[in-house]
Amino acid sequence: MILSLDAMGGDQSPDMVLKGVQVARKRHPDARYLLFGDESVLAPLVARESGLASVCEVRHAATVVGNDEKPSQAVRRGRDSSLWQSIQAVKDGHAAGVVSAGNTGAFMAMAKLALRTLPGIDRPAIAAIMPTARGDCVALDMGANAECSTDNLVQFAVMGEVFARTVLGLQNPTIGLLNIGAEDQKGTETLRQAAALLRESTLPIRFQGFIEGDDIGKGSVDVVVTDGFTGNVALKAIEGTAKLYTSFIKGAFQSALLPRLGYLLARPAINKVRMRTDPRRYNGAMFLGLNGIAVKSHGGTDALGFANAVSVAVDLVTHGFNETIKGEFMKVQRASGVAPGDLERAANG
Amino acid sequence: MILSLDAMGGDQSPDMVLKGVQVARKRHPDARYLLFGDESVLAPLVARESGLASVCEVRHAATVVGNDEKPSQAVRRGRDSSLWQSIQAVKDGHAAGVVSAGNTGAFMAMAKLALRTLPGIDRPAIAAIMPTARGDCVALDMGANAECSTDNLVQFAVMGEVFARTVLGLQNPTIGLLNIGAEDQKGTETLRQAAALLRESTLPIRFQGFIEGDDIGKGSVDVVVTDGFTGNVALKAIEGTAKLYTSFIKGAFQSALLPRLGYLLARPAINKVRMRTDPRRYNGAMFLGLNGIAVKSHGGTDALGFANAVSVAVDLVTHGFNETIKGEFMKVQRASGVAPGDLERAANG
Known part of the structure; x- marks a missing residue:
């Protein structure tokens, strides 16, 4: 099972997301993750956390949807964002579900548009x-x-x-x-x-x-x-x-x-x-x-909370x-x- | 200050109401109460509780609005009820406010109709x-x-x-x-x-x-x-x-x-x-x-709770x-x- 993760969403990202994957990979040994975000930031972080490289693949996304961005704006301008790209991975069949701790309204608007x-x-x-x-x-x-x-x-x-x-x-x-x-x-x-x-x-x-x-x-x-x-x-x-x-x-x-x-x-x-x-x-x-699993994590959560959101996505897929x-x-x-x-x-x- | 009380409303009435007045009369020594309900039931209870007779006056009301009665029904048929009569006392200027632990919908409908x-x-x-x-x-x-x-x-x-x-x-x-x-x-x-x-x-x-x-x-x-x-x-x-x-x-x-x-x-x-x-x-x-103070007590409350509802009415009047x-x-x-x-x-x- 492959899940796509918006590595840049949430208050403590991308650190919180990567630490969350550390927790999740022990719970769900068969799951693999596509991490969307700034490659120059994510790649060294993945390399640093032991064991992450074997379950994660970094996919570059140039921008991040801000927390205060209006959903309509985000949908129009945010096609190269980590949020849109991680949703698109589900649409394209590269992932079974997507998890993000980013802007809820933008996430919902994008997921509706991409996944129907x-x-x-x-x-x-x-x-x-x-x-x-x-x-x-x-x-x-x-x-x-x-x-x-x-x-x-x-x-x-x-x-x-x-x-x-x-x-x-x-x-x-x-x-x-x-x-x-x-x-x-x-x-x-x-x-x-x-x-x-x-x-x-x-x-x-x-x-x-x-x-x-x-x-x-x-x-x-x-x-x-x-x-x-x-x-x-x-x-x-x-x-x-x-x-x-x-x-x-x-x-x-x-x-x-x-x-x-x-x-x-x-x-x-x-x-x-x-x-x-x-x-x-x-x-x-x-x-x-929606035609695809999408789970929103609280923006202010920590690694354990994010791992739980990942588990919810795993459950929905399983x-x-x-x-x-x-x-x-x-x-x-x-x-x-x-x-x-x-x-x-x-x-x- | 005179308040009118629906002595028959609530799960534990009229006992709970009378015990509530016992608590309230110590808090508000100047307040007097008109108790509406079945006189044959209320009069002996008032006589039994020491000190109540000096602050309470029983006013006969033949019927009680049931908890399951529809507001529209209660308004049409309930004119001789303790609820209607206690509201009417405020309308007629005999009391500054009314307190009931009875049917909320009926209380609101009657209070709207009588008090405007x-x-x-x-x-x-x-x-x-x-x-x-x-x-x-x-x-x-x-x-x-x-x-x-x-x-x-x-x-x-x-x-x-x-x-x-x-x-x-x-x-x-x-x-x-x-x-x-x-x-x-x-x-x-x-x-x-x-x-x-x-x-x-x-x-x-x-x-x-x-x-x-x-x-x-x-x-x-x-x-x-x-x-x-x-x-x-x-x-x-x-x-x-x-x-x-x-x-x-x-x-x-x-x-x-x-x-x-x-x-x-x-x-x-x-x-x-x-x-x-x-x-x-x-x-x-x-x-x-409304043109008059009306306070609804929880139906399942006890004497202390009812006394607090009385205090709210006293506050609103004061x-x-x-x-x-x-x-x-x-x-x-x-x-x-x-x-x-x-x-x-x-x-x-």
Whole structure:
């Protein structure tokens, strides 16, 4: 398996990317990497890190997409960038997937343009894995589409279900549509229509209906479906709260001598919680619905976080995520004689 | 000061309400309470609790609005309910504010119908106080309006600012509009227009621009403005995450003997965090923008939580929140010669 990496994306690149590959190559001994970026910078770094040369190949890319660059600008002017070149490698069949810690908007815009969406999918979604009281869940869309149609939401549900089944390894994962109440009449017309379609459709999925914001942490469902605006706000609100509570608890332990001593005694147990909720463990937002695997790492992550994003890409490739999606949509079409888009059009008139 | 209380709303009512008044009467010795509900149930309970009779007056209301009742149904059929009667007492000038732990949707629908919105306000909003790394902030709308116009958001900003100034006691509070990125072009057209209006308007407010979900916990601004859908999901996601982290930490301490011992040593410090983040401390969602103070308590709260909701109502009355709002909107009109609604219409054409 070959993955292409944008070696210049992220706050600590390219160092963080190369150290990340060091971690990843022990986890995935069969994987090989195409590193895109300034060759004069990358080649000596690869040579210096022992063992890297045997799994990496440097490919020159002259420019870097800046973090503040607008996606539309990046797409127009950034064809010789490490980001575009690393995506292009997937399009050209030289790599099975791409990982970048660079500009999210530019990454999504370029990936959409170069890779196009899978048959049956109108728009790609950003998916993230989150900790819950009942194990991990997957949530989408986390920010690719600020406004979503009923069709988009139904397609996200199908993609999320396949993800939970293939990558998280869950049998018969449950699906919930994020809303402001569980009752049928709650929320927007788009949400009510999406719920009706998911309830009535012949799709082989376990749709649980509407869920609320606190159901995410409870683990009430395995797949959380929402539009990109709500999803992005919720994801960041959750991350912010996790940080706030961690700092409150940290402050409490450091407040006096006895709590400090108490911390020493409880440290192994607390470290377990820290590992369980480590943001690096959940690093790697997947762009689902494209003809090619694309994973976005947090820009501010370290080598371990980047390695985890690489592992997410490896998982998506290994479990044949895209092939399964294609199969699902063909099944839907065969079973009903219509594509999900037709279902909505039929419901509307 | 007289407050009217829906004595029958909430899971543990009327017991929880009466015990809540016991707590509240010590905090607010000058406050008096009209208790609405079944007189045959309430009268003996008031007589039994020592000291209550001197601050409470029972007013008979024959029925109770159920938790599952639709707001529209409750409004049509619930005129002899404890909820409607307690709101009516504010309308009739018998009470300065109303507190209920009952059905949120029915409470909002009835309060809107009976009390009407303040001049300059098209729609009321639900506001909540939340803990941040920099003290408390106020966020609105937390669920009254699933869809909001630019006008609504601008009015929420003004109400939130007055709330932060009068009730939270902050000088020159800062305001942020919740979005999925800080850049000008992010989000929906409605949000971009609202930001433009808040930036250009002559309102005497400190608008910081767009904020993201994690800015809430950071305390980046004192007032978080958003539509009721996003706000409700974010609020519940935050509550859910707080619960999840609390349970993770609790689990860690109980996992073995040494952590248990560590917990004993750290307990006073941990209890401080617990008090700081106690959901009961943040109980009491305010319905802002109505001709009368209305505060919604969590349905599942206890006496202490209900007393806190009463305190929120007392604060709103004491600080003349509604009078200040009216003054602000008159100032805006005088300064610009137009009402906020006109501002948007001018911007649009």
